[in-house]
Amino acid sequence: MNHVFDLPAVLTELLYGDESAEPLERTLDKLITPDFVQRINGRVYRRAEYTAHVREMRQMVTGGGELQVLEQISTGSGIAGRFLFRMVPADGQALTFESHLFARIDGGRVARLIEVAHLIGDDHDEDFLATVPSE
Template sequence: MSTNPRYDLSAVLAKLFYGDESDEKLDQTLDRLVSTNFTQRINGQVYNREAYGPHVREMRQMVTGNGELRVIEEVRQGPAIAGRYIFGFDTAGGRVEFESHVFAEIDDEEKVVRLVEVARQISPQDSAEIVTPIQTAG
């Protein structure tokens, strides 16, 4: 399993969800970044590698511009990465932001094997405390 501390999960997530197929076809992006035995669980829905491509494509189609991903917190231990992220993007209906808690596993080839995600939409009225990392004693 990968222990590369330079592995950038947020860059991988941004490439998947904000990638432009005129630069690289989605199938090529998935082959480069996601393991063949990949599984994602998000808010109770489970996707295998075959079902993940259409899910990513659907997400990409929602974005009309200004996609950004902010890392709030990220912790790594060996091949495991856990993080809190804010996904923001413009849609035909206006600006949308999600707070997402992601647990990932990376293989030796530095491809994502597993993503477990819980996400919820946030609004501009939500407290700034949402985007403040939790401080731990220590």
């Protein structure tokens, strides 16, 4: 891969995008491969299931949200990272998920995402979630 792939920008566009600005299918065609597969906590989503999943996630952020990169490493066509996803549904009850993601990039689009995610409660340890200083 000759350029730096911006996985956080792709995830932001997928999860926090607005279908009134660009239809979801067009966004997916631009960002993920036709044979894309995501596995979240062991559940497998092929392209069709992933489309429904993204729509559901977008509905969870109608009140706003953000993505924070805690750690990220890129090597060749692979990216691994630890991220915080904040989601604010219309009711205003914010949810925060810590996500460990492993992505494979093919031709400038995401071909595979393997993710382990868990909900962060109000009692989480700020030191544990802090970014690791680069050396």
